[in-house]
Amino acid sequence: xxxxxxxxxxxxxxxxxxxxxxxxxxxxxxxxxxxxxxxxxxxxxxxxxxxxxxxxxxxxxxxxxxxxxxxxxxxxxxxxxxxxxxxxxxxxxxxxxxxxxxxxxxxxxxxxxxxxxxxxxxxxxxxxxxxxxxxxxxxxxxxxxxxxxxxxxxxxxxxxxxxxxxxxxxxxxxxxxxxxxxxxxxxxxxxxxxxxxxxxxxxxx
Numbered sequence: 001x002x003x004x005x006x007x008x009x010x011x012x013x014x015x016x017x018x019x020x021x022x023x024x025x026x027x028x029x030x031x032x033x034x035x036x037x038x039x040x041x042x043x044x045x046x047x048x049x050x051x052x053x054x055x056x057x058x059x060x061x062x063x064x065x066x067x068x069x070x071x072x073x074x075x076x077x078x079x080x081x082x083x084x085x086x087x088x089x090x091x092x093x094x095x096x097x098x099x100x101x102x103x104x105x106x107x108x109x110x111x112x113x114x115x116x117x118x119x120x121x122x123x124x125x126x127x128x129x130x131x132x133x134x135x136x137x138x139x140x141x142x143x144x145x146x147x148x149x150x151x152x153x154x155x156x157x158x159x160x161x162x163x164x165x166x167x168x169x170x171x172x173x174x175x176x177x178x179x180x181x182x183x184x185x186x187x188x189x190x191x192x193x194x195x196x197x198x199x200x201x202x203x204x205x
Contacts, residue, residue, distance in 0.1 A: 054105060060101075067090060069153075125192075155191065
């Protein structure tokens, strides 16, 4: 698959998922969303304040999701360097806020502690890789900055891969919670493995 096709697919998936989330949580009722509807079936689940934290996570995560491809694929020329820096700071703030509030959401993850640990691992690595990327560029280490930003966005892209894998996994296991336990890990671990292979391949050229 050519680089242009891969880039186009990343843009398409990022904007498609963002559009879907806007419609599902912004236009329609949040309580009608599949995950929330499933949680509402639990007698001990309280929608508030959980749903407000969810919205904070959604808004910041989707912002990072759509900013990422522009930062990664469009070269920061002299004309764009200021814009690149500004979007970079917005991306970092978005990831940081989303990652931190997601730790709270992980405590109430569908699928129990197994899913919770998966999402906590994602949140911790997501924030860490992003701040390492910032530290590298502040030290003028451009290549390392690019590599860590790729890792960061691979974790941001979990918002996409979670939705790609969830339905097949639920069908495979025949149970929503069982599928969700797996997708809590499967939405980001393969992403990291793939991007690490890409980074190492680039470094060897």
